[in-house]
Amino acid sequence: MSDPLKTAESNLLLQVKDLAFSYGRIEALRSISLQVAKGEVVAVVGANGAGKTTLLRILSALIPPRSGDVVVLGQQVQLASAHKLAQSGLLHIPEGRGTLQSLTVLDNLRIAYDIRPSAQSFDEALGEVYEKFPKLSERKDQLAGNLSGGEQQMLALARAMVNKPELLLLDEPSLGLSPLMVAEAYRTLRTLKGEGLSILLVEQNVKLALRFSDRAYVLRQGKIVRQGLSEELLQDPGFVNHYLGTH
Template sequence: MILTISDLHVSYGAIRALKGINCEVAEGEIVALIGANGAGKSTTLRTISGLMRPQQGTITWQGRPISRCQPHQIVELGISQVPEGRRVFARMSVLENLEMGAYSRRSRAEVRADMERVFARFPRLAERQHQLAGTLSGGEQQMLAIGRALMSRPRLLLLDEPSMGLAPMLVREIFNIIQEINREGTTILLVEQNARMALAVANRAYVLETGEIVLTGPASELVNDPAVRKAYLGEN
């Protein structure tokens, strides 16, 4: 396993957001975290990224504990996050946003080559590279947020609600892109309220409820689990 989370407890003041969760991600997988609003999905990603500190428990990346690392150190180790709500730099151009994703890298030639790869994957970003990010559509901003994260050359990509606010056709496009990125060698931990889409692309999944993992298993099995179908797929 390249990422292991053990007995992780995280709180917002008096509110216990995570209550001792355990999960792991193997190299090359797409692992999904599904659950309702407030279940602790985004908190899990933010803690992995170093944006929150656990009260208890460990996060291990390639055998190294990272719970006390700073966010920039975690990016340099090979973990990059696409945040919920895109969070592009609205007053900066598409090009400048992508350059910000590569801020920790030293080789300008490699950065330029990766920029070309992002533009090849997202032709609309190439067409709009000098446009302010805040003027892009929601789907284009999501592509930019993914492209920006890829500019750090992550081994593990954390995706927080990539389908949020997008039309169904764009959701399918974004999930196709997620699968392509994974096939090219990037491991993915996916937080997603659209449980049907998440389970369709994931190898394995964890179901979070009020800060606790209540189900785990192969995505192909969870999609047929009666409790999952009733709670997250809208079926009786």
């Protein structure tokens, strides 16, 4: 199936062609091809164990692919380090929030800023974070590991606000959160999306992901089995019945 995105390669922040990865004899990813353009939000949806988290770990150079071509922010992932990609503008918020548990809220934000300083000062960036998340201001001297799950998700998203990445990889942002905190997390993500941030989102919550993203890929047992514009997928009764559990 052809990719619905038609764009010049120079506008692509992420391009994956025929990516494969195995854990021993178990094929985790099989011939994966996808792309994300500047200013675009793309979702990868699928059940637990479909290979979504493995995909993000490869894209951020945490594990090497078995085969295939992966280019992130103009760099071949096989030749890049996670730190170099982060300095170039990649921010990966893994499942479980990815905060530095033994450091304070303020230190977590400082490190996120120092990896990729911007024209905006740290104090200015911090002011924006505290305006958006007043609770983080109250908790700034507390260890991240002592925060609630919802507060840790706030901190994870606040890292994106101060880091100002070119491309955000986001793994299961709704996992383990109350409906209220999920709504708050996605309000923040919509703000970042409105500011032009490019996002690759991994979610088990298919409907939530499709309502937020521009396009989506469906991953099943390590293989992309469906892709298209998110709005069109949501309006497809066959897709809804099959993937949203109404059939």
